[in-house]
Amino acid sequence: MRFVPASTWAPRYVGSVVAYCWRCWRHRMMIWLATAVAVGAVLSLAVAAELFLVLASRSLAYQARTASEFQVFLSDGAQASQVSQLESQITDLPGVKSVSYRSKQQALAIARQDPTLARMAQYTQNNPFPASLVVQLADPAAASRVTAVAVKDPATDPQIPTSYTPGQGDKLSGFLSLARGLVVGIAVAALGVASLVAVVLLRSEIRARRPELRILVLVGTPRLVIRLPVLAEACSLAVAGSLLATLTLSAMGTRVVPVINSYLPFLQLGNPTNSMALLSVLTLASSVLTLGFCSLMVRLPR
Amino acid sequence: MPELARRFGGWYRKLGVPAPGSIQLRNVTAGYGGINVFSDLALDVRPGEFVYLVGPSGAGKSTLLKVLYGTVRPRRGSVFVDGVAVHRLHSWQTGKIRRRVGCIFQEFELLAHLTALENVLLPLQLAHPRIHDPQAYALDALELVGLKDKANEYPQTLSGGQQQRVAIARAIAHQPRILLADEPTGNVDSRTSSEIMELFHQLNELGGTVVMATHDEYVLSRFPARTIELQPGLLEAA
Incomplete structure (x- = not known):
């Protein structure tokens, strides 16, 4: 019996295995197509929901950053020494990044730039905007500690001591965590459903090809080679499904999100390009890994 | 150990490892579920020997062959086939022994x-994959079984005897030292069964070890060889 060196047989063997995979796959093209569409539909729904959640979460994060500029309003009669003492007390609190003084004139100038306050700032005779201590918070939830110090201090405006209440800060912080949890939850659920659909296909393929697989096992074909068509089918399903999901994502990002941005500007969904690219890559990688793993879990005859 | 022994051909006896082409079973117990089909079975087949496994249905002929090619893992004992310790193989390693031997089945097991x-x-x-020009080897094997002219026909267009000969060609194409045949004449007429047996004896004369399960009296009388009889009474609870 004549043998050939590894340099010759290895590429020829790859060719034989690819031809074998193609032979297995071509008879099931229609079933594969239907499953790819089903997997694609599940992934499309998931990425569309995730796109909105990611954009909404990004918008919330921006608002949280804005909200983290927490203001302690000063009474008009506050002395400079009282203000400076309050400033140092707040600076020492945990969760506070920095504290700076904003005068009444500075507050008026900022109000003139703000579209919601500009009208009031333009027509007012006396400056209604109070001086304040602007506190940068590491987390909006730290506002409760600042408020506790501020309300007891005589330099603070007794009627409206702070720009928002600690309860509102906690709610904002909690909602951000919930949105992030939802993004992860939807991704996991979608991958679970897509895996189930693919596993049903793979198991039906194994069942349909059981006599053939049994014969191949009996004649000593390496199990990895027998598994390759199943693995290739699972990965091709993941790639095709992800491609469909990416097309859906692209349509949502280029058509739906701009429409929402123009009709509902307060939502501030922003530009989805970066989020779309990230979601596409993550969907492709996670679906290939998950479906590939599922295909390796399908049992072969002994 | 078998790999090492193979390199030092003459040392097999000293090392206590069965030689290539031989089969050795020691205290083998095998079965399914809660039943042992046979217990403490010992068997030696020398290289180049022709052996029949006989006995009524349920005696364990097929189970013994399945133990030899790794489909059934023995519960106890050691099984060496062509120098490979089959009893130590896990399910994902059974290809190792099946690539070394040629297996022929009663139901032909051809891909339709x-x-x-x-x-x-x-x-x-x-x-x-390392065989040079596999197509030439496949055609040689078909020629040996007298079916080169039917090479491009599908199994369903061939007779039972021809299908079994294709299965034999598949089993011998990689020139194994051992042929394991499970009732290869069970589904063919007497003329075809004679042709198949003549083919097996030719392969045996070329140096191949043949172990064949059969209960065909005609085959046993017309082509006499060493016969090992399995008794159904050996069945016992595990």
Whole structure:
């Protein structure tokens, strides 16, 4: 019996295995197509929901950053020494990044730039905007500690001591965590459903090809080679499904999100390009890994 | 150990490892579920020997062959086939022994969507990638069983005897030292069964070890060889 060196047989063997995979796959093209569409539909729904959640979460994060500029309003009669003492007390609190003084004139100038306050700032005779201590918070939830110090201090405006209440800060912080949890939850659920659909296909393929697989096992074909068509089918399903999901994502990002941005500007969904690219890559990688793993879990005859 | 022994051919006896082409079973117990089909079985088949496994249905002939090619893992004992310790193989390693021996089954086990040539060629391509020009080996094997002219026909267009000969061609195409045949004449007429047996004896004369399970009295009388009789009474609870 004549043998050939590894340099010759290895590429020829790859060719034989690819031809074998193609032979297995071509008879099931229609079933594969239907499953790819089903997997694609599940992934499309998931990425569309995730796109909105990611954009909404990004918008919330921006608002949280804005909200983290927490203001302690000063009474008009506050002395400079009282203000400076309050400033140092707040600076020492945990969760506070920095504290700076904003005068009444500075507050008026900022109000003139703000579209919601500009009208009031333009027509007012006396400056209604109070001086304040602007506190940068590491987390909006730290506002409760600042408020506790501020309300007891005589330099603070007794009627409206702070720009928002600690309860509102906690709610904002909690909602951000919930949105992030939802993004992860939807991704996991979608991958679970897509895996189930693919596993049903793979198991039906194994069942349909059981006599053939049994014969191949009996004649000593390496199990990895027998598994390759199943693995290739699972990965091709993941790639095709992800491609469909990416097309859906692209349509949502280029058509739906701009429409929402123009009709509902307060939502501030922003530009989805970066989020779309990230979601596409993550969907492709996670679906290939998950479906590939599922295909390796399908049992072969002994 | 068998790999080492193979390199030092003459040392097999000293090392206590069965030689290539031989089969050795020691205290083998095997079965299914809660039943042992046979217990403490011992068997030695020398290289180049022709052995029949006989006995009524349920005696364990097929189970013994399945133990030899790794489909059934023995519960106890040691099994060496062509120098490979089959009893130590896990399910994912059984290809190791099946690539070394040739297996022939009563039900032919041919792939219906492949031609006779493809049925012989595919295992060569997938299980024996280092063989030079596998197509030539597949055609040689078909020629040896007298079916070269039927190479491009599908199994369903062939007679039972021809299908069994394609299965034999598949089993011998990689030139194994051992042939394991499970009732290869069970589904063919007497003329075809004579042709198949003549083929087995030719392969045996070429140096191959043949172990064949059968209960065909005609075959046993017409082609006499060493006979090992399995008794159904050996069945016992595990």
